[in-house]
């Protein structure tokens with residue numbers, strides 16, 4: 001079995017998980033890919049194809065196993081080759097683009113990445129390290145095959161680029177020379193490739209899993225298989241326990257995995273202790289003065305507002321940068337007075353055109369001009385509003401006024417004014433709603449979370465589905481977003497009733 005570049009990079013993250021991927025694929029793929037993962041994959045393909053336009057006129061190696069065609073093209077010194085396939089006796093890799101450099105009599109190697117230089121932020125160092133190893137694997141394989149190579153580049157999205165009416169491919173991408181840092185790594189990476197090749201054998205079944213002392217967010221899909229004694233909800237799910245590895249290690253060393261077994265004297269933060277107490281006692285923890293103070297900030301008419309957006313890697317409309325979210329939908333429930341009937345409004349832009357004007361006009365028309373605007377996770381809606389204001393100056397003061405009225409209904413849960421054992425330490429509306437309002441749940445809907453909503457919108461406006469499929473998708477999107485705002489209303493009502501009944 002040849003070691004692929006993808007498996008080598010995964011091995012660098014975790015040899016155990018790579019072993020499971022190769023030799024126990026049913027376990028590795030037991031969880032279907034999330035809509036978010038699928039979106040990342042299709043974004044990667046879109047960016048790869050666009051990057052080829054930087055080097056037009058190349059030959060594409062269509063079949064991902066066609067090393068024979070690659071050999072022929074290389075022997076002919078084909079000037080530009082897309083997706084060439086290289087195999088040695090141990091390794092296999094596919095490069096994105098190679099370009100013959102006549103002056104140097106060697107190929108320049110370009111690796112396209114769908115990341116955006118600015119949004120990488122603190123991940124930039126980590127990503128650069130990953131990309132250097134990615135290129136070093138490729139260069140080692142090419143050198144072993146005696147293919148002359150000159151320079152190695154990373155091609156990624158330029159976060160500064162703002163699209164005009166037409167997409168400018170040259171401005172969309174930034175090309176960074178990684179030759180020096182890759183050259184420095186080649187020997188070490190070659191040794192690591194050989195180690196990985198030798199270690200990833202059926203007989204070397206992994207024992208242990210270092211994530212046993214890491215919080216749940218660090219666990220991969222193999223965790224359950226490698227640690228069957230760890231419950232689905234337990235000490236690994238204690239809020240921010242991943243930031244206290246010593247504490248978690250202490251529990252794991254004592255083989256304490258269930259929240260029921262965490263000793264009363266075990267040192268935890270107040271937030272962590274509240275979660276553990278709620279799980280052990282199966283009782284609700286309430287801070288009624290805190291909850292009352294929060295609810296007092298909510299003013300009539302009350303608007304419950306939720307946005308759905310699509311983060312297009314390649315800016316689709318004028319004024320957009322890479323990964324700036326396209327706001328394609330909102331749902332709004334309005335309660336004018338305590339005795340009034342709840343009214344529902346909605347907006348969905350079901351075309352692949354810039355939605356800004358229609359979105360803002362609908363919002364301005366439907367949203368009351370005073371009172372509180374309740375959202376769940378204020379950073380998101382207010383951030384989308386700020387981006388809308390930047391692109392649409394005429395709406396600046398309207399948007400500033402809306403942002404000034406936003407109240408975040410997640411706050412009382414984040415601040416632990418209300419801790420319920422059913423929340424499992426989470427404050428997502430997907431946990432809070434079914435726990436507090438059992439008659440309301442996302443489980444009966446075709447779309448149950450934001451990732452699927454944004455992928456469904458994209459498929460509907462760009463895909464070639466039938467009219468019937470598109471109509472169904474639009475209905476599913478409307479149902480999903482409507483439940484988000486109805487959920488906020490129900491949760492707010494539940495909290496209010498709780499206080500009134502004290």
Ligand code: SF4
Pocket residue numbers: 013014015016017209210211212218219220221222223226
């Ligand atoms: S849970 Fe962590 S250590 Fe265990 S296999 Fe997954 S990534 Fe590796």
